[in-house]
Amino acid sequence: MTEVAEGQCAVVIVAAGSGQRLGHGVPKARVPLGDEPMLAHAVRGVVKAGIAAQICIAIPAGDAELERICARLAAESASAGVLNFSVVEGGADRSASVRAALEVLGHGITTVLIHDAARPLAPAGVFDRVTAALRDGAKAVIPALAVVDTIKTVVPASLPSTGAGVEKVSGTPARNQLRAVQTPQGFDVATLRRAHEYALTLDDATAAAITDDAMLVEAIGEDVYVVQGSTHSLKITSPTDLLLAEAMLQGPLRPRWVEG
Numbered sequence: 001m002t003e004v005a006e007g008q009c010a011v012v013i014v015a016a017g018s019g020q021r022l023g024h025g026v027p028k029a030r031v032p033l034g035d036e037p038m039l040a041h042a043v044r045g046v047v048k049a050g051i052a053a054q055i056c057i058a059i060p061a062g063d064a065e066l067e068r069i070c071a072r073l074a075a076e077s078a079s080a081g082v083l084n085f086s087v088v089e090g091g092a093d094r095s096a097s098v099r100a101a102l103e104v105l106g107h108g109i110t111t112v113l114i115h116d117a118a119r120p121l122a123p124a125g126v127f128d129r130v131t132a133a134l135r136d137g138a139k140a141v142i143p144a145l146a147v148v149d150t151i152k153t154v155v156p157a158s159l160p161s162t163g164a165g166v167e168k169v170s171g172t173p174a175r176n177q178l179r180a181v182q183t184p185q186g187f188d189v190a191t192l193r194r195a196h197e198y199a200l201t202l203d204d205a206t207a208a209a210i211t212d213d214a215m216l217v218e219a220i221g222e223d224v225y226v227v228q229g230s231t232h233s234l235k236i237t238s239p240t241d242l243l244l245a246e247a248m249l250q251g252p253l254r255p256r257w258v259e260g
């Protein structure tokens with residue numbers, strides 16, 4: 001385990017997903033964005049935020065290309081002052097990848113931010129807001145945006161005349177109470193470890209429905225606080241998201257962005 005001075009913050013970047021929905025045929029973290037793999041942008045964003053005493057990346061088992069990319073990013077991060085850089089083998093699902101990373105955090109780490117490699121353009125302002133709330137006593141903090149679409153819940157159904165299989169609406173939650181949640185999500189380390197121990201007790205179906213770390217912290221009864229996210233923190237899932245991220249990187253819209 002790495003030695004880190006007491007009271008420091010680590011950032012875990014989970015990059016062990018297959019990224020099949022993007023259709024590039026390689027893990028998403030390796031998909032090029034501008035002239036660099038997506039993971040490089042994610043790591044540089046973390047370094048630029050200036051909050052990490054340790055960076056830990058979870059990558060797919062046996063991915064030699066990502067190992068090489070991480071070695072290069074480790075050297076780059078070290079020259080920017082982040083000397084503790086670890087790479088771990090991810091697990092079968094996102095939670096397992098987070099648990100693998102928690103194993104290698106240094107003894108002095110007291111807070112940890114869990115960030116998706118799939119959100120490579122998250123701005124420094126979001127990292128600042130999350131870490132500020134942790135400093136102000138929150139044990140769990142998530143960045144989020146108000147939703148603009150009306151959201152419905154649905155159940156399987158059949159059309160009355162033909163019996164064709166469709167879905168029908170089962171409810172409409174009040175939009176003003178809904179938030180679209182992003183990463184980095186910040187935690188007191190002991191609280192997050194406790195939440196992941198609880199995750200190990202879940203049956204497979206319940207575990208498969210866990211899509212972020214905050215869900216686990218909610219399940220153990222801790223308050224999860226919300227700070228403002230950013231449209232720049234978009235999650236790259238489809239080719240359209242990639243196009244938008246490319247446009248953001250090239251910067252023609254930049255003068256019009258007002259958020260941090």
Ligand code: C5P
Nearest residue numbers: 014015016017092093094097116117118
């Ligand atoms: O698949 P999903 O969109 O939930 O992935 C979110 C993030 O979790 C991605 O950055 C992906 O690389 C990561 N992940 C992981 N290990 C897995 C599955 C996903 O690190 N087994």
